[in-house]
Amino acid sequence: MRTVAIAIFPGVQALDVAGPLDVFAEANGFLAAGAGYALTLVGASHEPVRASNGMRLLPDRTFAESSGGYDIALVAGGPSLPDDAPDQGMTAWLLKAAVHSQRYGAICTGAFALGHAGLLDERHVTTHWQNASHLAQRFPRARVELDRIYIRDGNLVTSAGVTAGIDVSLALVAEDHGPRLALAVAKRLVVVAQRRGGQSQFSPFLSAPADENSPVAKVQAYVMEHIGENFTVAKLAAVAGMSARNFARVFVEVSQLTPHEFVERARVDAARSLLESSDAALKAIAYDCGFGNADRMRIVFNRRLGVSPNEYRTSFRKT
Numbered sequence: 001m002r003t004v005a006i007a008i009f010p011g012v013q014a015l016d017v018a019g020p021l022d023v024f025a026e027a028n029g030f031l032a033a034g035a036g037y038a039l040t041l042v043g044a045s046h047e048p049v050r051a052s053n054g055m056r057l058l059p060d061r062t063f064a065e066s067s068g069g070y071d072i073a074l075v076a077g078g079p080s081l082p083d084d085a086p087d088q089g090m091t092a093w094l095l096k097a098a099v100h101s102q103r104y105g106a107i108c109t110g111a112f113a114l115g116h117a118g119l120l121d122e123r124h125v126t127t128h129w130q131n132a133s134h135l136a137q138r139f140p141r142a143r144v145e146l147d148r149i150y151i152r153d154g155n156l157v158t159s160a161g162v163t164a165g166i167d168v169s170l171a172l173v174a175e176d177h178g179p180r181l182a183l184a185v186a187k188r189l190v191v192v193a194q195r196r197g198g199q200s201q202f203s204p205f206l207s208a209p210a211d212e213n214s215p216v217a218k219v220q221a222y223v224m225e226h227i228g229e230n231f232t233v234a235k236l237a238a239v240a241g242m243s244a245r246n247f248a249r250v251f252v253e254v255s256q257l258t259p260h261e262f263v264e265r266a267r268v269d270a271a272r273s274l275l276e277s278s279d280a281a282l283k284a285i286a287y288d289c290g291f292g293n294a295d296r297m298r299i300v301f302n303r304r305l306g307v308s309p310n311e312y313r314t315s316f317r318k319t
Helices: 014-028 088-100 110-116 132-138 164-177 179-189 215-225 233-240 244-255 259-277 282-288 294-305 309-316
Strands: 002-007 037-043 072-075 103-106 150-153 156-159
Touching (some): 002 014, 002 088, 014 164, 088 103, 088 110, 110 156, 259 282, 259 294, 259 309, 282 294
Parallel strands (some): 002 072, 072 103
Antiparallel strands (some): 150 156
């Protein structure tokens, strides 16, 4: 039997725990007795742990009782982890798991617990798109990749938000028993065995500037209100009432994006909204959003989101 342990704590995201557990449990149904996964929940005590959705989970072992030596050792995420240091017992357990386990890692914001334990330094990692920038700032030695569903860096695995725990667990099953078994498990769970694209398809590209009355905010609003137009730096600078050179410098300082980057992101967000909410032809959406033609929009979508406009519409179309 391969051993799997998941660390839990008060306020843990229940799906971060249940998703991976169900993947490994379903895999057991396809495997001979003794060839599957033995599943363990590890917590600070034997007392029930209340998840963020109110569900109560019962640890099988405490951190102190566990050696940390498993085939797979994971820490789940939860809303509180990005700002709160984890239980000292969990940190000690993670340090042991990193040394004694074949593979270890985190689901979603569980990456912050790994960071507090010093286990992200110089490693390629990911987490939920809403928390990825925070993770990079909090642990600057980590090599945070913002748009990955999951990442394997040596024996360290990290994954994006919530349901990405299912993705990484399917990948681990595929490593252990081959992709055919992972596909069979995915079918049983009615999920995709390997998702197309990255996290960007789930997150908005644009956020409002801090000062809504600034020249940069005025330009951003103009772009989004006239998204089908052609834009040059000179034209946008005129909207801001600034010289082209000064405008380009100030825009980058305020938004951390070049004007060209902002315009392309704005076009993608506008197209995503139309793909989700209308039956308009791709060429019409491409024209209305300033791409010029459907081929250009397809190129930008694949580069930005990792999926085509048709694939995006299939996934996110609102009925």
